[in-house]
Amino acid sequence: MSDTTQGVPFDARALTEPVDPADSERFARELAKRYPRMNAGAFVIIVIMLGLAVTGAIITFAFAAAFGGGEPNGANLLALVVAAAIAGVILWAFRTHRRRQRERQYRLDRFARANGMSYVPVVKAPPLPGMIFGVGRERRAWDLVRGDAPRFVEFANYQYTTGSGKHKTTHTWAYVAIRLDAPLPHIVLDALGNNSIFGSNLPVGFDADQRLSLEGDFDRHFALYCPEGYEADALYLFTPDIMARFLDNAGQLDVEIVDDWMFLYTRRRISTLDPATWAWLFSVVGALIGKLDQWGRWRDDRMAVGPRPVAGGVARAFTASAAVAPPEQGVAAPGRRLKRRFSWAGVVGIGIAVVVFLLEVMGNVD
Template sequence: MTSPQATFDARPLTDPVDAAAVRAFAAELRSRPSSRTSASTVIGIVAVAIAAVVLIPVMVSVIVSIASLGGSPSAMAIPLVLIVLLLAAAGVMIWMGVRNAQATRYRLHRFAQANGMSYEPKVADPPLPGMIFSLGRSRQSTDLLRGTRPRFVEFGNYQYTVQSGKNSTTYRWGYVAVKLDVPLPNIVLDAKGNNGFGSNLPASFQKEQRLSLEGDFDQHFTLYCPAGYERDALYLFTPDIMARFIDNAAQLDVEIVDDWLFLYTQRKVSTLDPATWAWLFGTVGALLTKFDQWARWRDERLVAENPGATASAAVPGRALPFAAPAGLLTPPPGVAPQGRRLKRGGTWLPLIIVIVFAAFWFMSRMN
């Protein structure tokens, strides 16, 4: 990945591509052991097959009816021609869709190469600890771009399907995953700029875990941290870091969990739009320069597990009154169990909807 302040090379996203190179790259992807036919291709093939199965009997029935009524051969040929044209048009649309998808993957691959990253077309059930990665079924990340310098960063699109009775809904997200130096408490920043009627996050958290920060940070984010970790959150979110999030990530939801930081959005992250990549690169670059200070955080609750560490040394930001021997300054990196995950809360929205419908029903009966 390019350095935070460097301009990135967006030309591979829009430059013309060589058709032979696109086909060669598509063949290389198919040769990978984990490669599978894309869902869109499968759906298109199935759609054409169903159309053929349905339309051919209809065509035969129409021709037989015309023949029984004494129709001319030319009249009988019209339905046949129309159906053949429809099937041909469907086939062309599928072919164009596959070709465009192959070109998109090739462009993203070239873009990744030009900016010191790697490209992966798809990962099923990605083993990431963020809140969106454990929901539903048919979980998969697509069009992943990964960089390893100055630290591991992954850009990707993600989807999962939730079954509700006979109906199912597919949810789509874009995300950026940044590997941190040490595990940190589970902290969520719910961006207010991308909310509609309430939070757009797929999880809710107990309101007792809300923490108000200084300045105008609360106008942009609602911050949740585990109970008892308020002082730790204040240590991590110093005024300069809060300013970085406000200036660069006010439209993104943020989650810190284990030794990962996730940025979430309900739009594609991995795309052919240079403006989107400029925004994302700028956001990640602005945050990366501040993560080094997070590496110094230690959980004072783990002091008991490290008898050589002093209690005062374990408190983030507190100076020792003496020079302690090397290795005895802080507890080991990690988070105590009570800080590893936020406590989830229920949502009142379904109950409110039920109450509103019940009120309308009662009023209609009264009239």
């Protein structure tokens, strides 16, 4: 991944340069071969809509023939023309949407290649451990841009659905996923600057007893949560220079460290054709990556496994001279996940939904 902060030119020309339609069409065909099911949903929708328009036209013509003496009258002919026009508009809108989508995907692919990365159009239910990935259903990430050096980084838009019927809601997020050198304790930095008057915008809440206060201005910008008993470890990880990097570069992003991943979350789309957005993202990641190597040296003392055999055979493993093993890479069970907060708001919401459902059922019965 190229980065202006590391002396490698940031190349955003592909996001704005003119695109030859033939090139984008050719790229679309290549994507269709690699991801044959990618466009299945869109084609199903257009077939259904066109089918409804054609069915309406046929019914209108049949009605006119049956009740108009075998000949359609002017009103019915007008209805037929309208139905045909609707079908034409639907087809035109679909083709326009597909052309713009293909151009966007082609631009993002060229942009990714120009910066030493790769492009993936869509991933359903990405198998990532972050808090936004285990919520709801119909989970998918799209317009993924990935890089492998100096460490794996993935930029993507993301959405999932909760509720059903009139209460169905689609939640839109975007994330940056950065692979770490080793598993770390579960730590969340809730950016206070992007919260609403109702509190945190995160999809889950965490027990307030796990909040850790840090020095300086950090607490004015982030609420940091770490597992109980891991306060000293959090202080080891979030040294003053690390905190300064987060304050200067990621003050409007929510951050989650879980297993061997760090996630940066935002509600705005980040995988776009806007060069300014990408310049900001590259600068954020470049600033943080430069400090992540020191996290790879962290070890959880709770992972010590006791006596370890030394050279000389199995018999010496049980003697007093056996060596004591240093901590292994990993996190002990108490530090792997934060305790989630019991949400009265969620209970009240479920109760209201149940009451509304019962009232609707009773109304139908009457």
